[in-house]
Structures are given as C-alpha cells and as structure tokens.
Amino acid sequence: MKAKSLSQVQQFDFLTALPQAAIETILCLLPIEEAARTSILSREWRYKWTTIPKLNFCLGNVKRPIEMEEPRWWNHVSGLEYARRKKNLRCKLFCAIHQVLLLRQGPIHEFRLAMDADDTCFEIDQIILYLSRNHTLKKLTFFFHDFRTSAYGLPLSFFSLDHLTDLDLEHCAFNHKPIFNGFISLATLSLTNVKFSKETLLHLLSNCPSLKILRLMLFHTDFLSDEKPSTMELFKCLPVIEHLKTWSYIIPSLIQASVPEEPPTLLIHLKYVCIKAMCFVDGYGLPFLAVLTKCCPNLEKIKLKINSDWDGEIDDVVVEECAVKLKEYSDVRLEHLNELEIKYFTNLEPELEFVKFILARSPALKKVMLLTDMHDENEESEVLETLLSAPRAPLAEIVVKHY
Known part of the structure; x- marks a missing residue:
C-alpha cells in the first residue's frame, strides 16, 4: 500500500x-x-x-434540469415555456463565463462560444467588451444557432478586436456604418448566415488586407436590403485570397448583381476553391464557375459538391445557354490546376461539359475524381469513355466511382 x-x-x-x-x-x-x-x-x-490561453464555452455542456432531458422536449411546451427554459440555461452559462473571466491570470489567445443566442443576449456584449480590452486575442468563434429568433447583433466594441487572425461567425448580424478600420491581421474568416448590408460586407472584406482563407456561406436573404454585391465587387476585396469556400445559395445574387461591362479582377493567389450544394442547371452556377476560372489562373484544386436535393426541372434553354457560356471562355488556361473533384456527379449535360472544359484547359492536370451514385455500371463506363476520348493532359487520371 x-x-x-x-x-x-x-x-x-x-x-x-x-x-x-x-x-x-x-x-x-x-x-x-x-x-x-x-x-x-x-x-x-x-x-x-x-x-x-484557450477558452471554449458551449451551452450543450451546461447541466440541464430533468424536464429538459426528455428527447425533443421543445415540441411539447409553449413558446413562452421554451423561452423561459432556454433563458435559465443561458444564465447558468453566462454565470460560468463571468466566473472564469474574473479569475483570469493570463492572456486569452482563443475564445469560442456556442449557444442559442438572439438580439436580447446583452451578456454577450459584456463578454466582447472584456475581450476587446485583451489585446492578445487571436482566434474568436461565435457559433449561434437559434433560428427561431432574430440574429444576435454584434456591438461596436467587436470592431476593437484588431489583433484577430481567425474569425468564425454564425447567425450574427451587424450593420453599423462602415467606419471601422477592419482587422489588419485577420488571415482566416468564416461567415455563415451572417446578416449585413452589401456596403458593410464589402467594407469588412476590403479592410482585411491579410485575408487568405474565406468561408462565405450566405443566403440571399442574409443581405439586409435588395442590393447585393456583384462577383467582381466581391473579388476586388480579396487581393491575396488563397482558399475560397462558398455554396450555391449566394451565387445567384452575385451573378444577378453583375453587369457585362465589369472588367475582370484577377485573384492571382487563389489556389483552392470549394463550392457546396453546386447547381449546374439553375442558370447561375456554371456562369459563376466560368468567371471564376477566368479570374483565377493559378488555381491548383477545384472541389465541387453538387446539390443532391435539387428537384427543379431542367430547362433545355438553360442547358443551351450554359454551353454557350463555356464557349465564351474558350481562352481560359489553368496552367497550375492539378486536381478536380466533384461529389454527387449525376452526368447531366452541363456537368459533363464542364469537366471536358477543365480537361481541355489544364495542361498540368493530374487527377479528375467524379464521385457518383449512378447505379447503372454501363452509364459509368460511358462517362469514363467520353472523358477519356476528350482532349486532356497526357498524365491526367480520370476516376469515376461510387461515393
């Protein structure tokens, strides 16, 4: 013993x-x-x-009362009771946060808060004010996810966090007059369901001169007015961007706001593009990709995830217009592209034409990966045969398989 x-x-x-x-x-x-x-x-x-130096707070870690342990309890209570229980949980979380911050004896480098939040959560304003006085904060994540309520509005003190290098916001809102100086050191920015005006978004991006990684997951309804940024207006704000991730729900707004005479803006540093819920037959997705390939000559990888839930009709006119659009960009050259990956490939004509478009204009291409749910092996073989017979780089490997 x-x-x-x-x-x-x-x-x-x-x-x-x-x-x-x-x-x-x-x-x-x-x-x-x-x-x-x-x-x-x-x-x-x-x-x-x-x-x-890293603080991570999550509402899900707060001990819940017995009445909230029942699965899907919120379906059995009134809206008022739902709000009361949620408020009690939030009070417990904020109490814990304040106790931790009160006992702090060192710098805070990372701060993450995940919870249901709306525009009544003034306690978050106090947390942001505290963090704005801590000039060592590098990484900030606000993951707010209560879509029953209005988005939490960021206070002016948020823009004093000028030492940030990484910022991740979800279900927030800010529409202050664009007078802030931006985030000079910010290298990574993620915006998901963030509500703001076109003017505020462009001002924010324009004042992040070190921004290299951008994740822009917005719906057209996230803009607080009918005015949306055009594709080139967005690109002009991203002079040193290297990685770009977005989804198809914002693409129609960017294309509709564009005008034919807009001069192209080259994103010469952009190497990686990922687009989720991509749609080739809505009249917007393929034109956006065509413009992207024109503006990003140094792309190294394109990753697309096609919208597998698309249930709209395929308009023959739209398909024809897509083919015409690709011909307009016949002078595109992607000298550094070495990989194209498409998930949920369905072998629609615009999808196939885009792959052929990339094959013909990418002399350094090494791999094309098409992940599909096609149940007909003959159809898979036909797709592979069609692409193998198309003009392509001699070393380009083409793989068609089930995901």
Missing part, C-alpha cells in the same frame, strides 16, 4: 514539475469545467487552470 501511494505521489510530482506551457497545453485539451476541477489537486494546482 505504501509503495502504491509513493508511486502516485511521484506521478503527481512529475506532472507538477512540467513546464507551465506544457501544463497549459494539457489543460487546453480538457473541457473548461474539467480543467477548473484540477484546482482541488493541491495548492500548486489551485490556479493553474486560470492561465490556459
């Missing part, structure tokens, strides 16, 4: 003797409530958790 106790003490002393940076790394891997419980280990450990 004595030997066992001695072994435990030695192990504990070993952990205590670790460098502070190593201890912080270990504590950062724990949920914040578990990290806080290490304070009971000993006098030396009482405040070690207060120096961890």
Whole structure:
C-alpha cells in the first residue's frame, strides 16, 4: 500500500514539475469545467487552470434540469415555456463565463462560444467588451444557432478586436456604418448566415488586407436590403485570397448583381476553391464557375459538391445557354490546376461539359475524381469513355466511382 501511494505521489510530482506551457497545453485539451476541477489537486494546482490561453464555452455542456432531458422536449411546451427554459440555461452559462473571466491570470489567445443566442443576449456584449480590452486575442468563434429568433447583433466594441487572425461567425448580424478600420491581421474568416448590408460586407472584406482563407456561406436573404454585391465587387476585396469556400445559395445574387461591362479582377493567389450544394442547371452556377476560372489562373484544386436535393426541372434553354457560356471562355488556361473533384456527379449535360472544359484547359492536370451514385455500371463506363476520348493532359487520371 505504501509503495502504491509513493508511486502516485511521484506521478503527481512529475506532472507538477512540467513546464507551465506544457501544463497549459494539457489543460487546453480538457473541457473548461474539467480543467477548473484540477484546482482541488493541491495548492500548486489551485490556479493553474486560470492561465490556459484557450477558452471554449458551449451551452450543450451546461447541466440541464430533468424536464429538459426528455428527447425533443421543445415540441411539447409553449413558446413562452421554451423561452423561459432556454433563458435559465443561458444564465447558468453566462454565470460560468463571468466566473472564469474574473479569475483570469493570463492572456486569452482563443475564445469560442456556442449557444442559442438572439438580439436580447446583452451578456454577450459584456463578454466582447472584456475581450476587446485583451489585446492578445487571436482566434474568436461565435457559433449561434437559434433560428427561431432574430440574429444576435454584434456591438461596436467587436470592431476593437484588431489583433484577430481567425474569425468564425454564425447567425450574427451587424450593420453599423462602415467606419471601422477592419482587422489588419485577420488571415482566416468564416461567415455563415451572417446578416449585413452589401456596403458593410464589402467594407469588412476590403479592410482585411491579410485575408487568405474565406468561408462565405450566405443566403440571399442574409443581405439586409435588395442590393447585393456583384462577383467582381466581391473579388476586388480579396487581393491575396488563397482558399475560397462558398455554396450555391449566394451565387445567384452575385451573378444577378453583375453587369457585362465589369472588367475582370484577377485573384492571382487563389489556389483552392470549394463550392457546396453546386447547381449546374439553375442558370447561375456554371456562369459563376466560368468567371471564376477566368479570374483565377493559378488555381491548383477545384472541389465541387453538387446539390443532391435539387428537384427543379431542367430547362433545355438553360442547358443551351450554359454551353454557350463555356464557349465564351474558350481562352481560359489553368496552367497550375492539378486536381478536380466533384461529389454527387449525376452526368447531366452541363456537368459533363464542364469537366471536358477543365480537361481541355489544364495542361498540368493530374487527377479528375467524379464521385457518383449512378447505379447503372454501363452509364459509368460511358462517362469514363467520353472523358477519356476528350482532349486532356497526357498524365491526367480520370476516376469515376461510387461515393
């Protein structure tokens, strides 16, 4: 028994003797409530958790009352009762956050908050004000997801977070007059269902001169007016962008706002493009891709996920217009493109024509991956045979298979 106790003490002393940076790394891997419980280990450990530089708070980790443990409980209560229970949970979470911030003894490098939030959550304003005074914050994530209510509006103090390098916002809103100076150090930006005006969005992007990675997942209804940015207006705000991820729900707005005489804006640093829920037959998706290939001569990889839920009719006129659009861009050259991946490929004519378009204009292409749910093996073979007979780089491998 004595030997066992001695072994435990030695192990504990070993952990205590670790460098502070190593201890912080270990504590950062724990949920914040578990990290806080290490304070009971000993006098030396009482405040070690207060120096961890990464804080992650999630409403889902708050202990729920019994009445909220029932699956899909919200379907059995009134709207008023739903709001009351949610408010009680939020109060518990905010209380925990304030206690943690009150005991802070070190810089905060990363802060993440995931919860149901709306425009009544003034407590978040106070958190942002606190963080704006901590000039060491590098990464901020607000994941708000209560779509029953209006989006949480970011306060003016949010724009004082000028040391940020990574920013991820979901279901927020801001429409302040574009007078802020932007985020000079911001390299990665993710905007999902964020509501703002065209003017505010373009001003924000224009004032992020170091932005290299952009994830823009917006619906046309996320714009607070009928005025939407055009494709070129958006591209002009992204001079050093390297990775771009978006989805098809914003593409119609960008195309409809464009005018034929707009001069192209080259995104010479863009190497990777990913488009989710891509639609080749809505009259907007393929024209956007054509413009993209024209403006991004140094692309290295294109990844598309076709909208598998598309149930609209395929208009022959739209299909013909798509073919004409590709011919207009016959001078496109993608000298550095080495990979094209399309998931949920269905072998519609515009999809097939786009693949042939890429094959013919990408001399360095190494791989084309078409992931499909086609149940007819003969159809798969026909697609492969068609593409193998099309003009392409001699080393280009074409793979058609089930996902």
